[in-house]
Amino acid sequence: MNHTIIISKRISIYIIGLFLLSLGATFSILAGIGVSPVTSLPYALALTTPLSVGITTVLANFVFIILQAIILKEIRWKNFFIQLIISFLFGFFMDFTIWLTNGLPEATSLVLIIVYLAISLILVALALLLYFTANLPTMPYDSLTYVIANTWKIPFSKAKITSDMLNVVLSLVICLLFIQSFGAIGIGTFIAAYGIGKMVGVLLHKLQPSLKQWVYKNN
Template sequence: MNSESLYYCKRVLIYCIGLFLLATGVSLSVLSNLGVSPLNTLPYVLSRITSAEMGLCTSLVFVGFIALQAVILRREFKMTTLLQILCSFLFGYFVSLASACTSCLPACGSYPHQLLYLIASMALVALGILFYLSADLLSLPGEGVMQAVSYKSGIAFSHSKICFDCTMVAGAILLSYIFFQRLEGVREGTAIAAVGVGGFLNLFTRLWKNKLVHFLDRRDEEEEDCSETAG
């Protein structure tokens, strides 16, 4: 295997690890019963309404996000964006797989136990984001919508993320009261995750970002070594 092929294999590997870590974090947030992260509130409520697996609902909601990008961008929508469908279903599969893996964990018997799962969830979500973004392959559709809104409106990406997260939570709350007459998936953990994931991400970025980049992009070093060996 040449250095170029190895380089792309490593990127795909890191990308998949990132998505699985992210999915495991989502599953733990559900297990904590303190509320899921803002981006996953709508898929969670839909899974409760339809009794379908959360992984499937996540995939379908993400496909809807791709359609939303097409509506926002119109003629500027790139057909390559449709490749996000692949990562939508891959991530949905990972959510189902992670849910099966975490189902063997003990149920929460106390509030500190719930907080422990929530903290672990935030850490895994942050680590997953760091991995999958470092691979620099396909972005998840939710992030794509935020980027499209930011591009067309001219507002900062951070602001579009806040608006998008609030819209997701508002939609989940509305559906919860329509179908259950109570909140589902939205609790104090949702607000904590909105802040906590960013904190963990900043920490992990400082600790491991450079190491990840170094691991992924060693083609030049390998080519130099080959040249020296050939010389």
């Protein structure tokens, strides 16, 4: 019984985390000064095709799954199937949160840009706190980073920087080729890359122990 309750809590905070992550990504899009490295490829594809951000999110994550198979030189069907399900859920959340925030004013002033960016950073940091605490299968992008780190025996932090940089460069190339602008990449991309990591570190230190106690308690 206790095990079932714990699993239910882990799944709940995981799904809430994915939703907040998509909402944070949506606010970074609303800010209009560049999205986070993780979101940059799906958003670049959305800017250069008639597809929605949700659909391009699924497509980008499918590419990340294929890259894992290439690096590992094997197909881990169970893990990849779970990652694909997570990708579809996150893609749905992306389109839903974009629809949900459709009535908000455009960021035509510096104040509104800062507000949207701040909301984005806070939501993403909270999302990652829940996401990591749940300790459930990671999304394809994070799984790819782990695969890179384990295959080439490099620290996860360096693998993360490498993945982010490749994602940003690819997104920038796509935007420059097809819409002749930076598109998905801007100062907000670099603020997110630095700021989210710092905020997540603080939240994990301050809030994760209490959150873990609630999730994994036996009564």
